[in-house]
Amino acid sequence: MWGLSMFSQRTFSSAILMSAAFFSSVSAAPIPKAGVAKTVITPSEYIWMAGYAARNKPAEGKQHDLFAKVIAIEDTAGKRLVFVGTDLIGLPRSISADVAAEVTKRTGLPRENLMLTSSHTHCGPVLRDNLMDMYDLTPDMREKVRAYSQVLRKKLVDVIVAALDDLKPAQLHYGRGTARFAVNRRQPTEKGMINGRNDAGPVDHSVPVLRVTEANGKLRAAIFGYACHNTTLSFYDWCGDYAGFAQAELEAKFPEMVALYWIGCGGDANPLPRGTVELCKKYGKELAGAVSDIITRTEMKPLQGDFSAKYSEIAIPFGSIPDRAQWTADAKSTNFALRTRAGRFLKMLDAGEKVPDQYPHYPVQVWRLGDVTWIALGGEVVIDYNLRLTKELGADRPIWITGYANDVMAYIPSVRVLREGGYEADSSMIYYGMPTKWGERVEELIVGKVKELAR
Numbered sequence: 001m002w003g004l005s006m007f008s009q010r011t012f013s014s015a016i017l018m019s020a021a022f023f024s025s026v027s028a029a030p031i032p033k034a035g036v037a038k039t040v041i042t043p044s045e046y047i048w049m050a051g052y053a054a055r056n057k058p059a060e061g062k063q064h065d066l067f068a069k070v071i072a073i074e075d076t077a078g079k080r081l082v083f084v085g086t087d088l089i090g091l092p093r094s095i096s097a098d099v100a101a102e103v104t105k106r107t108g109l110p111r112e113n114l115m116l117t118s119s120h121t122h123c124g125p126v127l128r129d130n131l132m133d134m135y136d137l138t139p140d141m142r143e144k145v146r147a148y149s150q151v152l153r154k155k156l157v158d159v160i161v162a163a164l165d166d167l168k169p170a171q172l173h174y175g176r177g178t179a180r181f182a183v184n185r186r187q188p189t190e191k192g193m194i195n196g197r198n199d200a201g202p203v204d205h206s207v208p209v210l211r212v213t214e215a216n217g218k219l220r221a222a223i224f225g226y227a228c229h230n231t232t233l234s235f236y237d238w239c240g241d242y243a244g245f246a247q248a249e250l251e252a253k254f255p256e257m258v259a260l261y262w263i264g265c266g267g268d269a270n271p272l273p274r275g276t277v278e279l280c281k282k283y284g285k286e287l288a289g290a291v292s293d294i295i296t297r298t299e300m301k302p303l304q305g306d307f308s309a310k311y312s313e314i315a316i317p318f319g320s321i322p323d324r325a326q327w328t329a330d331a332k333s334t335n336f337a338l339r340t341r342a343g344r345f346l347k348m349l350d351a352g353e354k355v356p357d358q359y360p361h362y363p364v365q366v367w368r369l370g371d372v373t374w375i376a377l378g379g380e381v382v383i384d385y386n387l388r389l390t391k392e393l394g395a396d397r398p399i400w401i402t403g404y405a406n407d408v409m410a411y412i413p414s415v416r417v418l419r420e421g422g423y424e425a426d427s428s429m430i431y432y433g434m435p436t437k438w439g440e441r442v443e444e445l446i447v448g449k450v451k452e453l454a455r
Contacts, residue, residue, distance in 0.1 A: 030076035032303075034212045035166030036221045036258045038069040039159040041086065041152055042238055043125050047144045050089035051122030052234050053134045053337065053431065058141070059125070063239035063277065064248055066124055068156055069260045070163035071212065071221050073172065073369075079307040080167075081113050081367060082160055083223060085260040087240040088118040088152075090380075090408025092129040093361055095153055102157045107164050112311035114160070115365060115376050117262045117405045121230040123239035127152070130408060133337045133344075133433040169215045173300035174372055174398065177207040177290035181242075181283045182228035183272040184383070186422055193422025195270075202383045203227070203269050207290045208400045210369075211300055219257040222250065224291045225402060227264030227386060232271045232280040242271055245284025250291055259291070262402045267380035267411055268424050305370030310453040312365075316446070317358040317439040324349055337430050345435060355435050363406040364446065366453035372398045375450055376405035377412065382424060384414035388447060393454055410434050415443045 046059040066087035074080045082103075096116045103109050126135055128149040137145065184201025186193050204227040212221040230241035240247065243261040250259035271283050294300065322330075327349070330342035345355050365376040373393060377385065381403035390399045403412075410432040413425045418440055426437045 033074040033167040034170035035072040035163040037162035060236040072163040075307040093407040112309040134431040172303035175294040175300040185270040227266035232274040242283035246287040249288035265386035267382040308368040378407040379412040
């Protein structure tokens with residue numbers, strides 16, 4: 001299934017040799033560079049797993065290791081950009097900000113030049129400050145989560161520095177493939193939106209790919225994205241879900257290459273059907289096949305032009321904040337997350353503090369990689385942002401949009417999703433510990449900032 005035909009092998013090999021010859025002929029001129037590094041981030045002990053409120057015990061096994069992977073790229077003018085992909089539910093700002101600050105201290109890399117992302121696998125460890133209202137953890141388990149988060153922070157800094165130390169002459173090409181297993185999950189019913197299946201709902205099946213090769217044509221890395229939740233599995237084994245299997249498949253097929261995944265605007269898409277390791281491996285193979293097909297083609301476009309990077313944090317207001325009477329009622333709920341959230345806000349009110357009416361640090365990042373505009377948005381971003389930004393910004397250039405980047409603080413619904421209601425719009429905010437759903441300005445504020453940075 002995975003073997004190239006003899007013709008395809010000859011074509012790919014010839015193209016690489018020709019590219020290498022050209023590369024050699026212009027070696028006197030400034031050339032792009034790339035550095036790659038990866039590290040295992042699987043917890044050293046079985047701690048609580050992230051993503052599902054129904055879990056009632058720590059992890060028990062392992063399908064495969066979890067990784068943090070890094071690609072550093074440098075343009076001909078010496079501008080460096082660093083992408084980090086992790087097999088995690090989502091990096092909170094408290095971790096990503098610490099990592100970014102330490103990387104700047106050790107390497108001089110500006111904050112805007114570092115993109116920290118998570119695959120949103122639901123079979124990874126709980127992290128501090130992320131979805132913490134979801135988990136009824138013992139004090140001992142909370143300490144283990146805190147300790148793991150500290151170890152993770154150090155590993156992320158070290159692997160980023162290692163990638164920057166690994167910079168070598170490189171060639172960069174981009175393309176786009178297709179995978180079909182993502183399905184919109186917002187199913188309309190008489191009782192409102194449920195987490196089900198909506199085959200008529202919007203979804204993005206594209207697979208953006210960036211290929212990195214050495215001067216001699218040897219594959220070094222492939223970065224690829226797909227807009228779909230990593231929720232095929234809900235058991236008690238460490239696992240990167242379909243994204244983890246896709247990366248493993250690619251690295252087995254191309255042993256010299258590091259495969260790095262990012263999740264797009266997949267906040268309202270699921271891999272369907274789901275629930276078994278066999279299905280998870282199937283989706284991983286499909287996604288890996290799309291990437292493999294792209295990186296072995298001769299028609300990938302060279303990434304030409306200089307790099308640029310911009311980063312900003314904006315305040316996003318919430319809707320109407322509940323009053324004390326509502327918090328008091330919620331504090332008696334049988335729902336652990338609802339009860340925990342209410343208790344925290346009641347303590348704030350008792351201390352004379354105000355319940356926050358906005359989230360002040362929503363991250364928006366825009367990179368220009370020559371021909372490509374790469375947008376990174378925080379939180380669990382729904383597909384409407386991809387559709388709108390691609391339409392409004394992508395008339396003359398490829399647009400890549402990564403979600404779950406730099407900070408995963410909550411779902412990020414569009415105005416349409418907010419008005420329709422359902423988990424992504426409303427009840428998910430309970431588990432993220434937010435006081436209520438977002439106000440309807442959320443979409444315009446985020447899109448407006450993206451456009452400002454993309455100018």
